[in-house]
Amino acid sequence: MGKLRLFSLVVILLIISVLVIYVFSLYYGLDRYSGVVHDKILLYRRTRLLTALFVGLILGFSGSYLQSCLRNPLVDPYILGISGGALFTIYTYYLVVRTANMIVCALLASIGGLVALAITVFIAESIGGSDTAYVLAGIGVSSLFSGLSITVYYVIISLKPSASYVHTLLIGSFANSLPSRIPLVIASTVALSIAYILYSKPLNAVVIGDTYARQLGYNPRLIRRILIVLSGIASSIVVMVAGIIGFIGLVSPHIARLILKTSDNRLVVPVAGLTGSLLLLVTDNFSRIVLSEFIGEIPVGALASSFGAPFFIILLIRRFRGRI
Amino acid sequence: MTDQIVLRNVVVTYRKGLIVAVKGVSLSIGKGDVLGIIGPNGAGKTTLLKAIAKIIGYRGTIYIDGYEVSSTPHHVIARILAYAGDIDVPDMLSLTVLETVLTSRYPVSKGFLDTKEDKAKAMEVLRTLGIEDLAHRRLDELSSGELRKVIIAMALAREPRAILLDEPDAHLDMGSKIVISRLIRRISRRSIVIFTTHDIFFAVNTASKIALLRNGSVIGVGRVEDIVKKDLLTRTYGVDFNIVYVDGKPLPIPVYG
Numbered sequence: 001m002g003k004l005r006l007f008s009l010v011v012i013l014l015i016i017s018v019l020v021i022y023v024f025s026l027y028y029g030l031d032r033y034s035g036v037v038h039d040k041i042l043l044y045r046r047t048r049l050l051t052a053l054f055v056g057l058i059l060g061f062s063g064s065y066l067q068s069c070l071r072n073p074l075v076d077p078y079i080l081g082i083s084g085g086a087l088f089t090i091y092t093y094y095l096v097v098r099t100a101n102m103i104v105c106a107l108l109a110s111i112g113g114l115v116a117l118a119i120t121v122f123i124a125e126s127i128g129g130s131d132t133a134y135v136l137a138g139i140g141v142s143s144l145f146s147g148l149s150i151t152v153y154y155v156i157i158s159l160k161p162s163a164s165y166v167h168t169l170l171i172g173s174f175a176n177s178l179p180s181r182i183p184l185v186i187a188s189t190v191a192l193s194i195a196y197i198l199y200s201k202p203l204n205a206v207v208i209g210d211t212y213a214r215q216l217g218y219n220p221r222l223i224r225r226i227l228i229v230l231s232g233i234a235s236s237i238v239v240m241v242a243g244i245i246g247f248i249g250l251v252s253p254h255i256a257r258l259i260l261k262t263s264d265n266r267l268v269v270p271v272a273g274l275t276g277s278l279l280l281l282v283t284d285n286f287s288r289i290v291l292s293e294f295i296g297e298i299p300v301g302a303l304a305s306s307f308g309a310p311f312f313i314i315l316l317i318r319r320f321r322g323r324i
Numbered sequence: 325m326t327d328q329i330v331l332r333n334v335v336v337t338y339r340k341g342l343i344v345a346v347k348g349v350s351l352s353i354g355k356g357d358v359l360g361i362i363g364p365n366g367a368g369k370t371t372l373l374k375a376i377a378k379i380i381g382y383r384g385t386i387y388i389d390g391y392e393v394s395s396t397p398h399h400v401i402a403r404i405l406a407y408a409g410d411i412d413v414p415d416m417l418s419l420t421v422l423e424t425v426l427t428s429r430y431p432v433s434k435g436f437l438d439t440k441e442d443k444a445k446a447m448e449v450l451r452t453l454g455i456e457d458l459a460h461r462r463l464d465e466l467s468s469g470e471l472r473k474v475i476i477a478m479a480l481a482r483e484p485r486a487i488l489l490d491e492p493d494a495h496l497d498m499g500s501k502i503v504i505s506r507l508i509r510r511i512s513r514r515s516i517v518i519f520t521t522h523d524i525f526f527a528v529n530t531a532s533k534i535a536l537l538r539n540g541s542v543i544g545v546g547r548v549e550d551i552v553k554k555d556l557l558t559r560t561y562g563v564d565f566n567i568v569y570v571d572g573k574p575l576p577i578p579v580y581g
Binding site for chain 1: 374377378379397398399400401402406407409411412413414415416417418419420423424427428430431436437
């Protein structure tokens, strides 16, 4: 009972924080403007904030699913190479076609992300399948696709210097969020939420072990495949919408487990999603409102890596201290 | 056919028939019986348990309480039978002991969240095993002996009619073995219990029936006093035994040298 009460309290606090930040940043300093400018700024801010909010939810959900499905506390969509793979296909598509059809782009991004993930899993399993094997394989695959993406990026820029959308994706940012893309992130969030209702309970058994889960009447391979593919697609769509944002998917589930003092996915997943949202909203607003006063906006992807990577390193040390 | 487990000519193969792990085993045990399966490494003990629990496929027929295992869906099997084998715990993602034991009740507890009844049952099982003080510890913080008890608690938590325990005495000290042995005899009043072990003393003192398994075949099955015989044990293990009697119970002592 205690855990459920803690969960409710945390969820309520997180929702209130997200709403407060949302409303605050939507209207902060808006009274300086009027008429068409006022409306345009309001629309821009709303788009940007909604994108950040849903991207945070997606990354938190996906990170939790990937960690539980792979039984590996060190992974997220970025470390597994999904983001890199998605970015590469988006760039290649952009280079070849030039006009970006949203649905085709989302489809290709998902294929890129999933192919990269498949390569990571294949390499990791062929070198023993341990936690570190996944991290190492992921870093390899990530680097490969980042390198390729940057190469394609320079080709695109040389052909069409004003391709600002392409520029944003390299280091994740919400500055160029488009209203037309919001349905994509909402749909992804809905899909991940349905998966939560259907699979978060059996996922607890899957984490304990495949034999055990099968014995309880679940199909661990199916559950794992569905959740991994869904997370892969959703986090690829994140790349298309906001570019590469690393470590939010890694950090959010761990923060959730730390606060809730449990790894029960029924409790961890929603809190991880809301934590992701809160982190991204805070970071993006910090960049847009505070940093822009002094040095200009710094992309949220850069800030996320700046605080996410040290967290990852601490995790690594905690995970392996005294075990090697 | 009800209230018993019947195996007829059960065959389990691995690697597309290349390795025959269980070669036509037939057994039957009824309610109130505790069957101990003993035999050397690689005899097929664990494989046999897994076949009964429908974790791996088999040829032949297995009935549990009248249900034919291969044609009964997993979730139905899960409600009548629990298998307790090894689990490996991923650290940093591991649940607490209570939460882990609660997962075992998922097949019988329909809702999304654990009910009060689920929690009461899980705590009751932990108390029975004397590990209620571990309830809120994380699985990755336990000793191997404590983990063994948690695994048994998981099997008991959904009150199945048949319980399969794969080496329930592994990693346990002598005192804990006796605790587990008493517990098995107690749960046998409600459920059929089948266990495997490498400790013949544990088997003799716990089981009402013993099956000797070697190379996937049954060398002998029956009441303890009919099975704990020099010749049968020697055929099973390939070493000589002396039998001593303590309180009327035959205890086999392997001959070293």
